[in-house]
Amino acid sequence: MDTIITSLQGISIQSYVWLCSILFTIGVVGVLIRRNAIVVFMSIEMMLNSVNLLLAAFSVYRNDPSGQVFVFFIMVVAAAEVAVGLALLVMIYRNTQTIDINFLNKLKW
Amino acid sequence: MFSTLLFYILSVILLFSSLMVIFSRKPVNSVLFLIVSFFAISGHYILLNAQFLAVVNIIVYAGAIMVLFLFTVMLLNLNKETEPRKPAMFKVISVITGCLLAITFIGALKGIDNTPHNFSDNSIGLIKNLGKVLFKDYLIPFELTSVLFLASIVGTLMIGKKE
Numbered sequence A: 001m002d003t004i005i006t007s008l009q010g011i012s013i014q015s016y017v018w019l020c021s022i023l024f025t026i027g028v029v030g031v032l033i034r035r036n037a038i039v040v041f042m043s044i045e046m047m048l049n050s051v052n053l054l055l056a057a058f059s060v061y062r063n064d065p066s067g068q069v070f071v072f073f074i075m076v077v078a079a080a081e082v083a084v085g086l087a088l089l090v091m092i093y094r095n096t097q098t099i100d101i102n103f104l105n106k107l108k109w
Numbered sequence B: 001m002f003s004t005l006l007f008y009i010l011s012v013i014l015l016f017s018s019l020m021v022i023f024s025r026k027p028v029n030s031v032l033f034l035i036v037s038f039f040a041i042s043g044h045y046i047l048l049n050a051q052f053l054a055v056v057n058i059i060v061y062a063g064a065i066m067v068l069f070l071f072t073v074m075l076l077n078l079n080k081e082t083e084p085r086k087p088a089m090f091k092v093i094s095v096i097t098g099c100l101l102a103i104t105f106i107g108a109l110k111g112i113d114n115t116p117h118n119f120s121d122n123s124i125g126l127i128k129n130l131g132k133v134l135f136k137d138y139l140i141p142f143e144l145t146s147v148l149f150l151a152s153i154v155g156t157l158m159i160g161k162k163e
Helices: A001-008 A013-033 A037-062 A068-097 B002-023 B025-048 B051-075 B088-109 B128-138 B139-160
Strands: none
Touching: A001 B051, A013 A037, A013 B002, A013 B025, A013 B088, A037 A068, A037 B025, A037 B051, A068 B051, A068 B128, B002 B025, B025 B051, B051 B128, B128 B139
16 A cells, blocks of 8 residues: 555645636536436536546545545435436436436426 | 456446447436446456456445446336437537547546556555545545435435335
8 A cells, every 4th residue: 555655655635626617617518418318417427527536636635535525425425316317317217208408498488 | 468468358348338238229228337337437447456346346236236236227127229310410519519529538638648558556445455544534425425325315305105
């Protein structure tokens, strides 16, 4: 374990910033280009995860455990959000027989 | 050196599987690639010595949330390639927008100090220390999450109930 930590100094926090920015961007692009509501939902999960990873990385590099506690709370909120969101999707599918988000435009105009 | 190599391998797996999530046609494949990306993120947590987060990530995300996604995909019988495509022009514009967003992020975070950090206390990610912090400093938010979960259970039941 000590060897992992000492060799971690070779990876700068900048690498984690790059990785998480790209991951977040992939999530945003996924929300924009897909029309399937479930895939849009998964892209949102991906964005949450990229933020989690960056929080954990900063927490380790700053020696502050609060960041990892925040990651834990984000996971809790994500679990609750997924339960409610998927129930909504099942309900939408039951009523309209589709989860194409382009048909769900009643609130758009 | 070894962990740098591991970092790059995990990052490549993570980015590839994330791209496959948004570009694969069938929703079931998207779910499976998302599970792969969650395992890669757990590997990153282990590399950061955040063992508690690694285990919780596997249990909560790869275990519970993705099973919920898989159930929903199979319940709705969505494993068909019936999804109508958005126009190609729209996709190109979306990708350009995403690249601009990435440039903004990286430009904004470029100036953070890159000084060498001391890893003298490298055990902050262990369950013992995180538990102490969680139950000393963050006890009230931790208890409030139980209320959040109760609200989530009731909301899910109310929404999912057939009238």
